Amino acid sequence: MGVNSRPADRERRRYDSPLREERARQTRQAIIAAAHRLFVVQGYAATSFADIAKDAAVARPTVFAAFGSKAAVLRExxxxxxxxxxxxxxxxxxxxxxxxxxxxxxxxxxxxxxxxxxxxxxxxxxxxxxxxxxxxxxxxxxxxxxxxxxxxxxxxxxxxxxxxxxxxxxxxxxxxxxxxxxxxxxxxxxxxxxxxxxxxxxxxxxxxxxxxxxxxxxxxxxxx
Missing domain, CATH: 1.10.357 (Tetracycline Repressor; domain 2)
Structure with missing residues (x-):
């Protein structure tokens, strides 16, 4: 890698970071909105990570990575x-x-x-x-x-x-x-x-x- 590419790489990382953060925030908000709907309609016990992921249109591991537990989702x-x-x-x-x-x-x-x-x-x-x-x-x-x-x-x-x-x-x-x-x-x-x-x-x-x-x-x- 040439030395001239480093400033451009740093600039790209500075640009990408806010974009990634905003996408992560949007994903969290989609999960929270889905969980809110499902907890109210189905109840806490009957709602699974898979249900929340499906309603939020994300993968199940994404829900777990964002919150770690169903109780943490409910707290949010x-x-x-x-x-x-x-x-x-x-x-x-x-x-x-x-x-x-x-x-x-x-x-x-x-x-x-x-x-x-x-x-x-x-x-x-x-x-x-x-x-x-x-x-x-x-x-x-x-x-x-x-x-x-x-x-x-x-x-x-x-x-x-x-x-x-x-x-x-x-x-x-x-x-x-x-x-x-x-x-x-x-x-x-x-x-x-x-x-x-x-x-x-x-x-x-x-x-x-x-x-x-x-x-x-x-x-x-x-x-x-």
Whole structure:
């Protein structure tokens, strides 16, 4: 190989690397989309790597190479259902969560958080149910379910922190307040009310907001 070919080789590698990375990302996303569909329709236990590979139009070893285990695929399905994409940005830093942080009254914070519950419920309620049903199938899945519950509680705690940080914050029994918001941020409510009972998303959002507001004992004077 002549010395003059080396700069061209380096330039080609610099060009090829982003292209390979983008193709790998597209493959991962196809796998995640296929797994999401199949887990919801067939259930976790009944879905195999071969099923996911076929639906994603990739080879079975490709699925294994990308994730290593079916539980790891499910974990990524959960993460992306919650966030809405594969960007490494926490839910609390997403633009659609910002109105919760910007709320200047308890009612404004809770109304904005009810909207967050609607967004997450619409994307993740069925996936939550998949994990709940699969949680008895092994320690990795049980840990995923417990992590999801802890993250929900962390979200409820953040909401109460924001309310208590207001200039004229209401007096709350903190532990009980977190418990109550944690109960109502459960995506199973969306699955039941919107999915099974046929409520509109607007009705669901208003209900969750009102239930959190009244459950916390916040009268109109607390929102002025």
């Amino acid at each position: 399905v959960v993460d992306q259902a919650l966030a809405g994409d594969d960007e490494p940005v926490p839910v609390a830093e997403r633009p659609w969560f910002r109105p919760v942080r910007d709320g200047r009254t308890p009612k404004a914070i809770l109304s904005a958080y009810a909207e967050v519950c609607r967004i997450i419920g619409g994307r993740a309620a069925e996936v939550f149910e998949v994990v709940r049903r699969a949680a008895d199938e092994g320690p990795e899945l049980a840990d995923l379910w417990e992590t999801m519950q802890r993250n929900r509680r962390a979200g409820a705690t953040m909401v109460i922190d924001l309310i208590e940080a207001l200039e004229a914050s209401p007096h709350l029994d903190r532990r009980r307040a977190v418990d109550l918001v944690w109960v109502f941020n459960d995506p199973s409510h969306y699955r039941t009310l919107v999915g099974a009972c046929g409520w509109s998303e607007q009705e669901y959002t208003a209900f969750i907001s009102d239930q959190m507001h009244h459950g916390l004992g916040l009268d109109d004077s607390a929102d002025r």
